[in-house]
Amino acid sequence: MSNLTPTxxxxxxxxxxxxxxxxxxxxxxNGEMGALPAIGALVVLAGLFGSLSPFxxxxxxxxxxxxxxxxxxxxxxxxxxxxLLAEIDLSAGVxxxxxxxxxxxxxxSGLNWIVGVFVALIFGALVGLVLGWFVAKIGVPSFVVTxxxxxxxxxxxxxxLGDGGLFRVEVPEIKAIMNExxxxxxxxxxxxLMLVISLxxxxxxxxxxxxxxxxxxxxxxxxxxxALIGLIGGFIVFFLNQxxxxxxxxxxxxxxxxxxxxxxxxxxxxxxxxxxxxxHLYAVGGNPExxxxxxxxxxxxxxxxxxxxxxxxVVSGLFHVSRIGVVEAAAGRSIVLSGVAAAVVGGVSxxxxxxxxxxxxxxxxxxxxxxxxxxxxxxxxxxxFLVTGSVLALAATIDALSRKRSGGSLARS
Amino acid sequence: xxxxxxxxxxxxxxFGPVDVLKGVDLKAYxxxxxxxxGDNGAGKSTLIKGLSGVQPYDEGIVKFNGEAVNIHDxxxxxxxxxxxxxxxxxxxxxLDIVQNMFLGRExxxxxxxxxxxxxxxxxxxxxxxxxxxxxxxxxxxxxxxxGQRQTVAIARSVLRNAKLVILDEPTAAxxxxxxxxxxxxxxxxxxxxxxxxxxxxxxxxxxxxxxxIAVLYLGRMxxxxxxxxxxxxxxxxxxxxTKTYDGAN
Numbered sequence: 001m002s003n004l005t006p007t008x009x010x011x012x013x014x015x016x017x018x019x020x021x022x023x024x025x026x027x028x029x030n031g032e033m034g035a036l037p038a039i040g041a042l043v044v045l046a047g048l049f050g051s052l053s054p055f056x057x058x059x060x061x062x063x064x065x066x067x068x069x070x071x072x073x074x075x076x077x078x079x080x081x082x083x084l085l086a087e088i089d090l091s092a093g094v095x096x097x098x099x100x101x102x103x104x105x106x107x108x109s110g111l112n113w114i115v116g117v118f119v120a121l122i123f124g125a126l127v128g129l130v131l132g133w134f135v136a137k138i139g140v141p142s143f144v145v146t147x148x149x150x151x152x153x154x155x156x157x158x159x160x161l162g163d164g165g166l167f168r169v170e171v172p173e174i175k176a177i178m179n180e181x182x183x184x185x186x187x188x189x190x191x192x193l194m195l196v197i198s199l200x201x202x203x204x205x206x207x208x209x210x211x212x213x214x215x216x217x218x219x220x221x222x223x224x225x226x227a228l229i230g231l232i233g234g235f236i237v238f239f240l241n242q243x244x245x246x247x248x249x250x251x252x253x254x255x256x257x258x259x260x261x262x263x264x265x266x267x268x269x270x271x272x273x274x275x276x277x278x279x280h281l282y283a284v285g286g287n288p289e290x291x292x293x294x295x296x297x298x299x300x301x302x303x304x305x306x307x308x309x310x311x312x313x314v315v316s317g318l319f320h321v322s323r324i325g326v327v328e329a330a331a332g333r334s335i336v337l338s339g340v341a342a343a344v345v346g347g348v349s350x351x352x353x354x355x356x357x358x359x360x361x362x363x364x365x366x367x368x369x370x371x372x373x374x375x376x377x378x379x380x381x382x383x384x385f386l387v388t389g390s391v392l393a394l395a396a397t398i399d400a401l402s403r404k405r406s407g408g409s410l411a412r413s
Numbered sequence: 414x415x416x417x418x419x420x421x422x423x424x425x426x427x428f429g430p431v432d433v434l435k436g437v438d439l440k441a442y443x444x445x446x447x448x449x450x451g452d453n454g455a456g457k458s459t460l461i462k463g464l465s466g467v468q469p470y471d472e473g474i475v476k477f478n479g480e481a482v483n484i485h486d487x488x489x490x491x492x493x494x495x496x497x498x499x500x501x502x503x504x505x506x507x508l509d510i511v512q513n514m515f516l517g518r519e520x521x522x523x524x525x526x527x528x529x530x531x532x533x534x535x536x537x538x539x540x541x542x543x544x545x546x547x548x549x550x551x552x553x554x555x556x557x558x559x560g561q562r563q564t565v566a567i568a569r570s571v572l573r574n575a576k577l578v579i580l581d582e583p584t585a586a587x588x589x590x591x592x593x594x595x596x597x598x599x600x601x602x603x604x605x606x607x608x609x610x611x612x613x614x615x616x617x618x619x620x621x622x623x624x625x626i627a628v629l630y631l632g633r634m635x636x637x638x639x640x641x642x643x644x645x646x647x648x649x650x651x652x653x654x655t656k657t658y659d660g661a662n
Contacts, residue, residue: 009536009539009540009544009547009548009549009550010549010550010551011532011536011550011551012549012551030556032553205528205529208527208528208529209529211529212529212530212533213533214532214533274525274526275524275525276521276526279508279512279516279519279526280517282505282507282508283508283512285507286505286506286508287503287504287505287506289501289503290503290504290505290513290516291505293499293503294503294516294517294518295487295488295491295518296516352507353505353506353507353508354507
């Protein structure tokens with residue numbers, strides 16, 4: 001055993017471009033499909049709606065689609081944190097609704113809007129704390145306790161705002177998030193920043209591996225990935241920077257909400273992939289007993305996940321208020337189910353332990369596109385619900401089947 | 414004879430009116446594999462749970478490398494160098510081999526996970542056990558066979574510099590070839606200077622790999638014998654209580 005030269009045990013980083021591509025496809029074949037089905041669905045849907053409605057691919061509609069998806073993406077991303085633990089938070093939408101009611105009451109009492117946002121976020125954190133406590137410490141199934149909160153918060157919203165209450169929120173800064181656009185240069189600048197950050201992280205990882213003498217993937221993979229992000233991002237920025245108004249006053253630029261959501265996704269992904277907390281979150285989602293035996297504070301991880309979920313949900317509530325300009329007692333009742341659907345359609349496993357934030361974003365795009373496209377075709381809301389439901393059922397089936405396959409014969413006997 | 418890594422004397426444990434351990438002695442030496450055998454209900458699990466700190470003993474002396482210690486929780490057991498590999502393995506299927514081996518003790522630098530350092534150390538730990546059955550340390554555990562999973566769980570204890578590794582039924586769910594692999598691995602683990610205790614019902618395996626056999630019968634250690642000085646039928650006799658070890662042979 002004196003001979004410790006690097007031997008047969010690899011790390012998946014070995015080989016040239018062709019080996020890497022081959023390894024990727026064999027992983028996909030073994031059930032690690034990630035967001036692939038959802039990306040396929042996006043392409044099919046875009047083709048379908050584009051050919052059926054001349055309005056679908058107009059600049060105005062695409063911009064609208066992104067803005068609609070931004071709100072749902074944030075909620076779906078919030079839910080990913082609890083779905084990764086094989087839990088669910090049905091109350092996220094209405095909790096965000098109540099947080100916005102509180103935000104409105106803060107404004108009404110003369111407080112600054114920044115303070116209002118802060119209070120709303122604190123409220124979200126408290127809700128998450130209580131939910132997490134019920135789940136982690138008392139052992140109430142999350143489905144039940146969040147259903148209870150779902151009902152309770154609807155009551156609180158009615159009590160706070162009164163029956164059928166609908167109140168305008170006149171804060172220019174809030175309104176701007178969903179309704180104003182960045183100057184063209186700022187859009188390009190932020191895209192460049194994003195590329196630089198992602199490339200530096202990739203190079204940094206490579207440098208660290210080489211220093212320890214570990215195998216590194218071909219540089220061309222990193223460059224191709226960055227180029228691909230640049231290409232897609234560049235196309236979107238270019239497209240959104242065109243004037244999309246039919247009226248005299250031009251509308252152009254990347255909507256402000258988009259860089260905010262991209263930033264949230266980036267930070268969240270960083271936490272999940274590169275911090276101990278993220279690692280432990282996946283571990284608890286995969287096998288809570290193993291996590292406990294490894295010395296992980298399982299209860300604390302569960303509570304934190306619910307806190308993060310509720311707080312991010314409040315952010316999505318803020319986007320909603322920004323878009324429609326009012327708070328209402330009924331806010332957030334139905335969107336939470338779309339949020340769950342988006343996460344699952346994007347490839348986040350309801351069985352816990354598998355999924356990424358970007359999956360939530362792609363899933364949210366699919367759900368928003370169905371909504372948007374069917375709306376353009378003049379089909380009723382009934383059809384939209386039917387189609388969304390079918391897509392969700394399909395996604396859940398793929399999830400269950402791919403889990404069976406990648407779990408091998410040992411996973412469940 | 415050198416000091417045992419772990420030495421239990423007069424260990425007792427009861428649950429309410431039921432005395433499960435009635436004064437048990439046990440020694441395990443560095444570089445040796447000690448089998449812990451006994452019928453269901455003999456107290457094997459309770460004995461191990463005391464060593465791992467999950468359920469501390471009521472009475473008795475526990476000496477680690479000759480010094481009396483009081484093990485009262487799993488973290489502390491890990492800190493002094495006792496690792497338990499449980500029957501149901503305690504791995505996260507959704508994580509890869511490196512992530513599992515470092516679970517709960519991740520290497521951190523600049524507040525983030527130091528993946529490359531962990532990968533290097535995990536690879537070295539597997540190589541030190543001459544593991545050849547694992548293709549990539551970045552494979553998800555869900556894609557591994559039972560024997561490979563057992564290998565990962567055992568290698569984890571090497572990584573943690575364990576002085577005493579306790580294996581709970583390591584071959585119970587494995588086929589013939591995989592059992593062979595795991596037993597070889599156990600042998601190499603002991604050869605690297607670790608004290609190993611194996612709980613097993615399979616006497617063929619026990620005689621193949623163990624240096625010492627300790628037999629529990631109804632909460633008492635009725636025999637601790639060198640494998641070479643006994644036979645399978647004698648051990649079966651001690652386990653079932655039909656024979657009494659007189660210490661003479």
